[in-house]
Amino acid sequence: MSQFVMPSLGADMESAILMEWHVKEGDHVTKGQVIAEVETNKGVIEIEVFEEGFVEKILVKEETECSVGTPLAIIRTEGEKPITKEAPQSERIKVSPAARKKAKEMGIELSSLAEGTGEIHLSQIETTSKPLSNTSQPSGMxxxxxxxxxxxxxxxxxxxxxxxxxxxxxxxxxxxxxxxxxxxxxxxxxxxxxxxxxxxxxxxxxxxxxxxxxxxxxxxxxxxxxxxxxxxxxxxxxxxxxxxxxxxxxxxxxxxxxxxxxxxxxxxxxxxxxxxxxxxxxxxxxxxxxxxxxxxxxxxxxxxxxxxxxxxxxxxxxxxxxxxxxxxxxxxxxxxxxxxxxxxxxxxxxxxxxxxxx
Amino acid sequence: MTQEQIKSAIIEQILEIAPDIDEADIIPDKNIQRSLEIDSFDFLKILMNLSEILGVEVPESDYAKVDTVDHMCAYFMEHR
Structure with missing residues (x-):
């Protein structure tokens, strides 16, 4: 078994959003196959898997922000037996796309809102948001x-x-x-x-x-x-x-x-x-x-x-x-x-x- | 095709290749590449699409004659 982790897509990247899975649990994958899309400050990037095997478990849901190194899925190589027990879940914050966009515009740190539930909704951002100064937030890029x-x-x-x-x-x-x-x-x-x-x-x-x-x-x-x-x-x-x-x-x-x-x-x-x-x-x-x-x-x-x-x-x-x-x-x-x-x-x-x- | 139709085909292809350009920014007598920041790759693609629509391939030696929307339109009228 091996973990498929959020790759570092450049020295300046700390985290990215897992946008879409191209595979589901049980699928066979080959070396170099694109198995997911992530959104970074460089745009949407297709990410490849570097080994052949089966998708044993998907650990992270779509539209989840994950830091570099977060396990995203478990890949079972040919010949290995499927696992039965639950794989450890990584810490993650669930944010709706509208909430993420708003938070970015307002310059709000998402992790500060997610304590306890691990989920963030648009309404939370709106109630937390304070008027900002005139300096506009530069884009991620x-x-x-x-x-x-x-x-x-x-x-x-x-x-x-x-x-x-x-x-x-x-x-x-x-x-x-x-x-x-x-x-x-x-x-x-x-x-x-x-x-x-x-x-x-x-x-x-x-x-x-x-x-x-x-x-x-x-x-x-x-x-x-x-x-x-x-x-x-x-x-x-x-x-x-x-x-x-x-x-x-x-x-x-x-x-x-x-x-x-x-x-x-x-x-x-x-x-x-x-x-x-x-x-x-x-x-x-x-x-x-x-x-x-x-x-x-x-x-x-x-x-x-x-x-x-x-x-x-x-x-x-x-x-x-x-x-x-x-x-x-x-x-x-x-x-x-x-x-x-x-x-x-x-x-x-x-x-x-x-x-x-x- | 009438001159008007050719002109709108040109504008349509500019917007197709560079979708974030505002149609209002396309000034017919301004240099297409410079005024709209269109690079040589995008410019070639615009000409490629237009060659399929209008059946006219612009040779490189004629690029100077297709630098603005107006000039391009006249060129296609003459060579179709």
């Missing part, structure tokens, strides 16, 4: 970003390196490629850039990984976190998992899928916990360069600015080229500027020979 970024700036000694990249060869190559394709098979420059970053990381793997227990831990898989702006507010950086095993078409296809699911609130737990480096491309917003803040425990962030027409010296002539500024933010505990420079040089080199990116 804003608070999560605030915590992670404060930690980053306090703990990580950042260094920054920038290089200007002539994007004309890559864009010409892409235009020619897209001209031979239907609209559904077109590749966007964003996908080409991610592919180039991933390939450059294969040459300079020192930037892909984590700073853990006072030492760098390089990840064999390359799972770049892609900064995706939500239409309403905020930003999520889910991972494009195993991007190192994708060609250019697959990178475009998976990126499209990731953006769609991020905006629809349909991400999986592995996608928001296994990022190994962040790529942020503020190009669409028209800024020249991005000096990003590394997301701990990652050790690097690649910031890509807008591709713009700029004067460019070639030989002894001055011409106009499409130019992009690529900026690397590195964690100086894990790497030195020399490693960062090697990475940017490789990135530049790949974008001058775009056919290698296919």
């Amino acid at each position: 804003r608070q999560a970003i605030a915590r992670a970024m404060s930690r980053s700036n306090a703990e990580i000694p950042h260094y920054y390196l920038t290089t200007s990249i002539n994007m004309t060869p890559a864009l010409h190559w892409l235009e020619a490629l897209n001209a031979t394709r239907g609209i559904k098979e077109r590749i966007l420059p964003a996908a080409l850039l991610i592919r180039a970053v991933v390939l450059a990381l294969k040459t300079v793997p020192e930037l892909n990984g984590f700073w853990e227990n006072d030492a760098p831990n390089i990840s064999p898989a390359i799972n770049p976190a892609i900064a995706i702006a939500l239409h309403k507010e905020g930003l999520i950086t889910p991972a494009l998992l195993n991007a190192d095993s994708m060609g250019l078409d697959e990178t475009m296809h998976q990126l499209d899928d990731l953006i769609t699911r991020t905006r629809a609130g349909k991400l999986r737990n592995t996608e928001i916990t296994q990022q190994t480096i962040t790529i942020t491309n503020l190009g669409d917003l028209g800024v020249e360069s991005v000096f990003g803040v590394i997301y701990p425990p990652q050790i690097a962030l690649v910031g890509l600015g807008r591709i713009m027409d700029a004067p460019w010296a070639e030989g002894d002539a001055l011409c106009v080229r499409k130019v992009m500024k690529a900026t690397l933010a590195g964690d100086h505990r894990a790497t030195d500027g020399r490693t960062g420079a090697k990475f940017l040089e490789k990135l530049n080199d790949l974008l001058q020979h775009p056919q290698e990116l296919l």
Whole structure:
């Protein structure tokens, strides 16, 4: 028997709401199967089970807020006998969705109301609520970003390196490629850039990984976190998992899928916990360069600015080229500027020979 | 399709792809991507949906001609 617990979906997460079970007691489950949906400050996340077996018992009802590590279900592996006695129930607070929403708006701590009964109703929130001051409560997502970024700036000694990249060869190559394709098979420059970053990381793997227990831990898989702006507010950086095993078409296809699911609130737990480096491309917003803040425990962030027409010296002539500024933010505990420079040089080199990116 | 119908199809697809945009914020002579904060992925999806509805695929080399709702409408009128 093993317990299926509320996973930690990022260092900043303390609890989440179990929204929906996709399985019931007695169901057979396989490794990697999505068995529940939880609502976090990053939106609704699908969570997977990491072993094969049967759902012996569901311990937590839907719409229950649980802290990280709370047992949610018991999984019986093949061959084990079903248990007969009652499994220990975890402490939990039952809150109606309307009450939770109201409490959030009013800035009321739910645990303070649940003493005794373990249940909270909307009427309780309304009678408890006191008028608030003018300062509005930031959203859960804003608070999560605030915590992670404060930690980053306090703990990580950042260094920054920038290089200007002539994007004309890559864009010409892409235009020619897209001209031979239907609209559904077109590749966007964003996908080409991610592919180039991933390939450059294969040459300079020192930037892909984590700073853990006072030492760098390089990840064999390359799972770049892609900064995706939500239409309403905020930003999520889910991972494009195993991007190192994708060609250019697959990178475009998976990126499209990731953006769609991020905006629809349909991400999986592995996608928001296994990022190994962040790529942020503020190009669409028209800024020249991005000096990003590394997301701990990652050790690097690649910031890509807008591709713009700029004067460019070639030989002894001055011409106009499409130019992009690529900026690397590195964690100086894990790497030195020399490693960062090697990475940017490789990135530049790949974008001058775009056919290698296919 | 009349010009009006094409225009409403364009607006409908913008709202379909970016559902939190308020229809009142779509100004026909403003740059679609910049004024509505639509990224290159969403823009491509809008063109993909419109190509299915109107049967016209906009090549990348013509993107400059479809930057606003008005321009896009004129483009589809001309190429349908």
